[in-house]
Amino acid sequence: MNYILFDGPVRDSLLPFTYTRPVAEIRIGILTIREKWEMFLGSTTTTITEDYLSEKFPLVEMEENVLINSSFLPNAQLVALVQGLGPQEAIFYGEEVLAFHTFKSREKVDFSSYKAIAYSGEVLRIEHTWDIFSKNGEALQADFDMVTQGRKSAPISKTNTLINPENIFLEEGASVECSILNAATGPIYIGKDAQVLEGNMIRGAFALCEKGYVKMGAKIYGATTVGPYGKVCGEISNSVIFGNTSKGHDGYLGNSVLGEWCNLGADSSNSNLKNNYSLVKIWDYKTENFVPTQLQFCGIMMGDHSMCGINTMFNTGTVIGVNANIFGTGFPPKFIPSNSWGGSEGFTTYRLEKAFETFKTMMARRNAEFDDKEARIMTKVFELTKKWRKDYPSSSAIPKAPDTYRDGTSSNPTTIPIWTSAS
Template sequence: MKNIVLFEDAGYTNFGPLTKTRPVFELKTGIFSIRERYSKLLKDYHFYYFYRKSFDTMMSDIGLKGIEKLPDGLPFLAINARIVPNKNFLKYFEIAVNQKSIPATDENEKLLMGVFTTKSDFVDAVKKGLKTNVQPLLEVLKYPWCITNSIGESIKTDANLLDKKQFSSSKLTGVILEKKEDVFIRKSAVIKAGVVLDATEGPVIIDEGAEIMYNSVIMGPAYIGKKSKVKIGSKIYHNTSIGEVCKVGGEIESTIIHGYSNKQHEGFLGHSYIGKWCNLGADTNNSDLKNNYSFVKVEINGELIDSGSLFVGMIMGDHSKTGINTMINTGTVIGVACNVYGEGFPPRYVEDFHWGGKEKLVIYPFKRTLETARTVMERRSITLQKYEEDILKKLYLKLKQE
């Protein structure tokens, strides 16, 4: 059996604004997205995908095959994309593939993994759940902080999947390397004098075309994406992953930033997850630890969830921004296409398409939202696609109906 269906289930809603504009398997969790990691780990298998229909054109544009492309009658292994593909997963994967074991579920009878021979049985299992006694010890991502709390381990796993022949750490002038054997730099990357790359606690990966400017410090595990720029004197602490074509500066720790987003000025960003096409204004700071050292609570799906974690920063959806000197409280969720600014702390939950801050939040006109998105993207020579407009429009109409 060589066919795998990587699927998202209703659990995608627990990731707030991050999965309003992408399937859950497109979330970056380390160097790679969930999908990319699976395809590299299980490279001998044929992948198909099950996701919300609103993302059909997006997935086609990426070149992915939906489950409808899987020939009828062929057995396939369904894998919930929220499963972390660690050693426990790989053990159960071998059992499932070779012995066609009974489908595995979580404690709420939600499908995790299973072999199916018909698509209809699989779809029913995803939507309705299954009654089974098979509940293997699989790590499952349930909320955004599950990702930010495990960035370091994900980067370590992903580093082992890189083609090391494309990387080197030689011929650097005026650069300090700690544990040089775990520093991986693409030949096209530019590392300026005075930079410190410290891989003592995990690998440091600098991808192609990236630039690390003078006197910056990067402590691993850390990843700097393709064509991204780390500004002068930046402090990039452990467990940080920066996507492609980003500009970052100031102080960043235990954070994921998707591609084409900027935080290029002073200010602290910690234990946070930032979507695509975002911009944090100069001296934006977020809190990631409460002064009473209690667990952080985060609003998800209208319910205040106890994260069970001392450290939770902010979650920001695609196309959102902050003004200069913005303060963001612990466990704040900022939706898609928001603009947060003004004195004081804004609410800890900002709905999609809202502009403002502590004093007042208003819905921004959709036409002007698209104009801003187009302008931002055109500066990077990228065109806002029709399917991207449709996704944003669907979210906006849903908001207006509420």
């Protein structure tokens, strides 16, 4: 059977991360959603996504196809239903189609002619950006059980202090020295050729993916994931960091999600709790407004290729788009559109040709290439996000949330960011 993962109706609620990837490429737990489905199915998958992403993430159709809503994470019960689908059959979770069998995946499907199979079992679904970190512990445990089943960990150096060592797994080539690994509160997974240097304190659940790197003296609380080639240090709690991203110095990151190829400057920190302890609101691209998360703790959501200078401070529930460069004193706004350059005193549009020069240099350091395919995606994202940069010449156009944060600042600063086009 040919399996195809499609974005589904939650795609816009997962921006800015889905500006540059299908929903299936979101990492939560140890693996991406695609990797989870492929391990369960024992089969490769392709994607139906936005047209501008399809060059990088192409679709392969065959005579018969099963389409799967990739906002749903797989489990054994669900996968058994999916693998048993026949022609004109569809699985529904409430009113939401979860998977269906089709002969023509690109055509509109009339589900009234389908046999509906109701699924009411356990399910883990990613519907909002904050689900990525808030549900990371559950996803990490499920991935750990699947990835390590029937396997034996590589040897763990005796220089370490281990608590609940049976819940710690090192892949081939992984190295951990002179550190404290406490897996009593969740599993600890260290990926292939990953390194944990001396003097680190790590409390599960924690995943360091292939060739990830923890510098000396980090304090990491679960449930935290560091993607492939990620580099971290400082204090981190309940956060998901996608691949090739660096938080390489001191500073606090909590209840946050960082996309790929991001960089946090030394001593940069975020607030994750408002000073009145009320629930956090966060910018939502789908409604173009601030929406409640129903969470008391929520930090930053940072899209791919965004970065900040040293000592940058972020308010509770800040959303940063793709390719934003933030620096300077004071607190920037809670919503920073894509392709922005500046800080609390104002922003200009970050010109693509300048950004591309940075991308090429940064990616080359890790033997990766910023090619024409990537450039076309970033150019399309620039066009799609233009309206929010244009919305900033007057204070009345700035999206605001009526909140006060733990650091004592207001979401409505007296200094209004002024947007101009960089020369």
